[in-house]
Amino acid sequence: MKRTHTCGELNLTDLNKKVLLQGWVAKIRKMGAINFVDLRDVYGITQLVIDEKLSKKYDFLKNEYVIEVEGKVIERKSKNKDLKTGEIEVEVSTIKLINKSDLTPFEIKDNIETQEDTRLTYRYLDLRRSIMQKNIILRSKINHIIRNFFIDNNFIEIETPVFGKSTPEGARDFLVPSRLNPKKFYALPQSPQLYKQLFMISGFDRYFQIVKCFRDEDLRIDRQPEFMQLDMEMSFAEDKDIMEIIEAVIKKILFEVKGLDIKEPFLKMSFAEAFDKFGNDKPDLRFGYEIKTVDSIFKNTEIPLFSNLDNKTIRSICVNGLLNKKQLEELTESANQNGVNILAFTKFDKNEWSGSIASKLSQKEKKELVDFFNISNESTILFIVDDYHKATKAMGAVRSSLGKIQQLCNPNDFKILWVVDFPLFEFSEEENRFVAAHHPFTMPSDDCLNTFDKEMKKAKAKAYDIVMNGFEIGGGSQRITDLKIQERMFEALKLSKEVIDKNFGWFINAYKYGAPYHSGCALGLDRINMILSNSENIREVIAFPKNSSGIDPMTYAPDLVTESQLNELNIKIKE
Amino acid sequence: MKRTHTCGELNLTDLNKKVLLQGWVAKIRKMGAINFVDLRDVYGITQLVIDEKLSKKYDFLKNEYVIEVEGKVIERKSKNKDLKTGEIEVEVSTIKLINKSDLTPFEIKDNIETQEDTRLTYRYLDLRRSIMQKNIILRSKINHIIRNFFIDNNFIEIETPVFGKSTPEGARDFLVPSRLNPKKFYALPQSPQLYKQLFMISGFDRYFQIVKCFRDEDLRIDRQPEFMQLDMEMSFAEDKDIMEIIEAVIKKILFEVKGLDIKEPFLKMSFAEAFDKFGNDKPDLRFGYEIKTVDSIFKNTEIPLFSNLDNKTIRSICVNGLLNKKQLEELTESANQNGVNILAFTKFDKNEWSGSIASKLSQKEKKELVDFFNISNESTILFIVDDYHKATKAMGAVRSSLGKIQQLCNPNDFKILWVVDFPLFEFSEEENRFVAAHHPFTMPSDDCLNTFDKEMKKAKAKAYDIVMNGFEIGGGSQRITDLKIQERMFEALKLSKEVIDKNFGWFINAYKYGAPYHSGCALGLDRINMILSNSENIREVIAFPKNSSGIDPMTYAPDLVTESQLNELNIKIKE
Incomplete structure (x- = not known):
């Protein structure tokens, strides 16, 4: 028999139609002697109402069984606005079992905490999840x-x-x-x-x-x-x-x-501008935080890190808000991974200065920082001192981490x-x-x-x-x-x-x-x-990707091959 | 500069337009001091008229040079109906050389007799030919x-x-x-x-x-x-x-x-019917010549080949027209390649019978053959005697050869x-x-x-x-x-x-x-x-195919690789 509709299309305009649906049992709810079954296919979910007699006859039905049902479209009492088919349900007259299912190794739903290799091993089930x-x-x-x-x-x-x-x-x-x-x-x-x-x-x-x-x-x-x-x-x-x-x-x-x-x-x-302002050649422009050079502000500084720059330079970002210790540690880690040891910082909060270099900041430096970064609200200023390339690259990594920490990367905003x-x-x-x-x-x-x-x-x-x-x-x-x-x-x-x-x-x-x-x-x-x-x-x-070892845990590819296959190809394994 | 048109689109509606074309010199014809140049791109060919002065200046132009020209669309005196642009030509005012070309190893035209490996070695030139x-x-x-x-x-x-x-x-x-x-x-x-x-x-x-x-x-x-x-x-x-x-x-x-x-x-x-009638599972239905079993006609025959059949059978095709010796040899070759030695035949021409078995055909057999195959014109009847599978398969090969010999396979007829x-x-x-x-x-x-x-x-x-x-x-x-x-x-x-x-x-x-x-x-x-x-x-x-040895003569793939590549892959060549 051929389905008359998919599980994603019936609505109030179909009332009283005789329909034939095919799909997977996604959920079974018992209401007294009656069963409500969510029938799922790639197009959506349709609610089935199964009367007492049929429910008894098909009491073996479980999740992920494949069935074919005939029935009549009726209006639903409690409508589900989140579902395309949420206004109707199908009053089932006959059920045919197409195939059974063992208990799946993880639930077929969007948010699962299953390990990725398990998902890849059963990718055909993972691909049943609507998000995939x-x-x-x-x-x-x-x-x-x-x-x-x-x-x-x-x-x-x-x-x-x-x-x-x-x-x-x-x-x-x-x-x-x-x-x-x-x-x-x-x-x-x-x-x-x-x-x-x-x-x-x-x-x-x-x-x-x-x-x-x-x-x-x-x-x-x-x-x-x-x-x-x-x-x-x-x-x-x-x-x-x-x-x-x-x-x-x-x-x-x-x-x-x-x-x-x-x-x-x-x-x-230009590549040069991207690197200068964002520390890499693929800047995320969904947020600002341009990297600036502040050498001139610290020309006569008492801060040892900022003195005697020689071939070095001070690259800086002014961040909205006061970063906490954990956040600063995370940012320092990003700097470290790029070969820079110290991420210096100072916080500005209602004209109060704190942070690693605050005690040695002169009034003039403070004023110049406020003017330079146009600071009016709570802010944290970050500094990296190193040669231009290294300092900029590391600050670029810090900036990228900032984007994540402060959730500045709106996934529905596309900056190209x-x-x-x-x-x-x-x-x-x-x-x-x-x-x-x-x-x-x-x-x-x-x-x-x-x-x-x-x-x-x-x-x-x-x-x-x-x-x-x-x-x-x-x-x-x-x-x-x-x-x-x-x-x-x-x-x-x-x-x-x-x-x-x-x-x-x-x-x-x-x-x-x-x-x-x-x-x-x-x-x-x-x-x-x-x-x-x-x-x-x-x-x-990707439907069937490899894991991070280049392995497909489902098929076990790559795998050993036979001696005769190697012989035909004129190669040997090197022991 | 950007082309205003391709070389395949100008016609009388474009008269007097200033145009800029880019393409390859496909042909140069001298008419006194004036040059006519066919300019070619993937869309077609446009004729250029180049006056004496420009012709002199660009006397180094050769076939396959890439040029850019500006000029005016004018009506052609002798129109070429075979060409989309055959009604016009372009009176060239300026020429710019984009790139030169060495003499190509074969002509850029449809019918060439160049060896396939040469075509594959210079596939990028082969792909310039309009047929490709x-x-x-x-x-x-x-x-x-x-x-x-x-x-x-x-x-x-x-x-x-x-x-x-x-x-x-x-x-x-x-x-x-x-x-x-x-x-x-x-x-x-x-x-x-x-x-x-x-x-x-x-x-x-x-x-x-x-x-x-x-x-x-x-x-x-x-x-x-x-x-x-x-x-x-x-x-x-x-x-x-x-x-x-x-x-x-x-x-x-x-x-x-x-x-x-x-x-x-x-x-x-059905597979069985396809094999029975055409001797294979992929019959070309652009022509008839179904294979028939004629055992019953020869029940009491004096033809030794057709006597004492035991497990054998006589499979036969009746061909329109009188096949000549060369054609019969070719068909016999097809039978031979399928493990059958003898392709027997008799020709029918205005009630005269000839061919390998004609002399031993009885009147009754002749009449029955004429009736069975409904023969009215000159015909050649072919016979193979062997077990059903072998005889049918060989006759299928004979039938395929017949399609070629008699040119029965119209390429614009599609039988599916x-x-x-x-x-x-x-x-x-x-x-x-x-x-x-x-x-x-x-x-x-x-x-x-x-x-x-x-x-x-x-x-x-x-x-x-x-x-x-x-x-x-x-x-x-x-x-x-x-x-x-x-x-x-x-x-x-x-x-x-x-x-x-x-x-x-x-x-x-x-x-x-x-x-x-x-x-x-x-x-x-x-x-x-x-x-x-x-x-x-x-x-x-296929743009870049391999030849029959699996080799691309253009890139020399496959090729030797370095020892270090093999080492990284943990394999050795087997000597």
Whole structure:
């Protein structure tokens, strides 16, 4: 038999209809001899009324049994306004048992305290919980919004290979031994970067793809070995064209998913400014607390920590309210984790000063602090003294912790910005050379086109990150399409001709055959889904994620394989 | 500067407009001192007229150079009706060189005789050819039609993991060594089969996904190590529900892509009938030539081959027209490849009989053949004598060759059918036991529900394949959701409890917690794209495919990796 309705759609307009429903028993309540059963499916819950006779016949029914019922829609006496179907109930005439259920290892409800590995072991039950179902449905919706947007804008979705070639630049590759080509390995793509650039050379001038990518890195809270990316690239396009299209798609997502009307163009902030004001390149702009330099206030100070600065500087944040000891300890911990020992502070409360440095603050310093930070109410001023980079970074971490401690991060507020003017290079202590900050195919900024390979520290890139609520949700760049600039780039990176030929020869070669200029971007979809569903980590928005050891506790993947499988692949385990 | 138009859109309504175009030089024709240049992008070609002065200045322009031009749209004297822009040309006022091009290793045009490995080595240039661009664009379009269809029908697209667990049943897995879990391996999914069944247990009652799958098999013409699948599953659904939805999506694709209005429901044919009439389970119904049994006509024959049949039978096809020697040799070759030595034949031409058995045909046999096959015109009758299975299979191969020889396969005709009532089991000579014909979670047919594990040879499955123009483009089944039936299935397959627990325990366990009945289907998108684009093989519809050795001649993937990469993964090459 086919259901006439789902469990989420009946209401007063359906009164007296004969209906057939199928679903899971979510709750059984006995009222005398009558049973009230909540029948659940992915669309909602409908209340069933089961009379004495049927209740007796089906007294074995338990939670999570799957049943099919026929009955009549009647009006409910005590209506439930929280439920879409809360105005009606179904007076059941027949019940059919579809399948039984053992007692589930945890309750099927939103707030459970079950350990995550247990949830992952029984993920199919975890995914019965409405909070998880909402996340998965939201994800499907967001993917579809993105696809419709790009297709409507004349982009073509083109699939790129999962079996690619390992290149030593970049993060660690996952490898797949090739049975047909002994001793050789495919590498799983960290992104379709090179393929999408080739599409531009092919003439597909508006490419996009929603695609799985892979990185064999140690796992952190926001990392999975496999992750989903929106990848796009445009020919005859520069950074502003890419930003325009990415802003439009994000605007559309936020409108369709959250009903918000975000204004474009998004704020643009240089990397230098973001670091100076917020101590990182992905500032959460849902709250203020900009980091300030207060060296001049303490020019003649008696506070030992603030004296004799030499190469050091005093970076400071003025916080609303009086932080308590526990909060200050937590903030100090954030500073410590960033290599800074001391988080100095002073509190201002009705013209009274207290805190670690208060006793040594001069009247002049006090007045200048009040003026500088424009203090009128209870405040706590935090200070870190160290070299600019270290002090700023540590204060950035303190600021992020402040956001959490003072609950300044409204999950329904979305603050988005572009961070631009990134350095073209980073100095790698490990390799004792400059390496590409983005990747070695990133175009230098116009103003350093002649000098990027001579003044590498100063060189800027035509690269841009997009940041939402303190998370980098994507980034991109204009690519080098001039082989002379590409050669200078490789020389600057001290890559030998041999290394280049071996790893990128096939790719660079393509640029000999008529390449248009092009730019692109990639967005991290797991992270965007995490933010938009207000989830604590990306595993909450992935149907079957790996735990932090890279293991799926449900299937026990990864697992041992047979000797004959290894033999066929021509490999051995190293003991 | 931004282009005002693409190279595929200007026409007479744009006369006198100032335009800016960007694209590739596709052709340069000199007419005296004036140059006519075809400017190409993915949208089309626009003719540029370049005056004497500019032609001189840009005399270095060559094919595949990328340029930007400004100019005015004027009417063309000799119009080209084959071109969307054939009524106009652009009188160029300025030219800007964007990038140069070396001489390409093959011409950028549709019909080239270049070796496939050369095309793959320079795939980015191969993808400049309009025939390849059409294939890639069609593919994007078909994917989008499918997604819109399923989303519009309340399906949810859910992503399943690429990193899964290896199971010994089924085809060979690709393996990925886990660095974080030494000695252990992930397996890449051959399909999301088990995950999608778990979604049904979770309550997502309408799942779909367009997803990459992987099989480490020896490569044939229509196989790639990675392939795209449309995967779907529905709860509270049986075979007829799945067929209905799959028919609707295929109808929609054919309508939107080909403008055809295909009638549903599609033809359903039992596996037994398909094999009997066409010698395989994926008949091409674009032409007739059904295989017939003619034993009774030759009951008293003098033809030695047709006498004393014992366990043998005579299977026959009557072909329109007189096949020549070369054609008959080709057909005999098809029979030979299927283990049959002799393809007997007789030709009928204006009441004259000729051919290998003609001299021994009695008058009665001749008359009966004419009546049986209803022969009125020139015909060739083919015969194979062998046991039923072998003779039928070989005649099926002969029939397929006939379709090619007589060009009976109109690529714009689409004949689709469901093949149903498949055997539940196949006997594996290798393992000396029955194995699951589909997979061990396939529901037995209603009429053998009590006997499938006793009369295994006769048992039928609730499985169905969908066939288009002689290709299996998909298939599916209803799944076992009753643990008692599943246990009987495992026993019938002689799988030990240990093997089951190790490989499927986690999966079977899920069915203890309230499973709805469910069915599903998967479609092979590479193959569908191949058929709909009228391509010779699936590599023509994949942007960056592997060649028949599993190699990408462009990137040289797979390739050797470094010793330190192997060390990190805890594996060694076996010498």
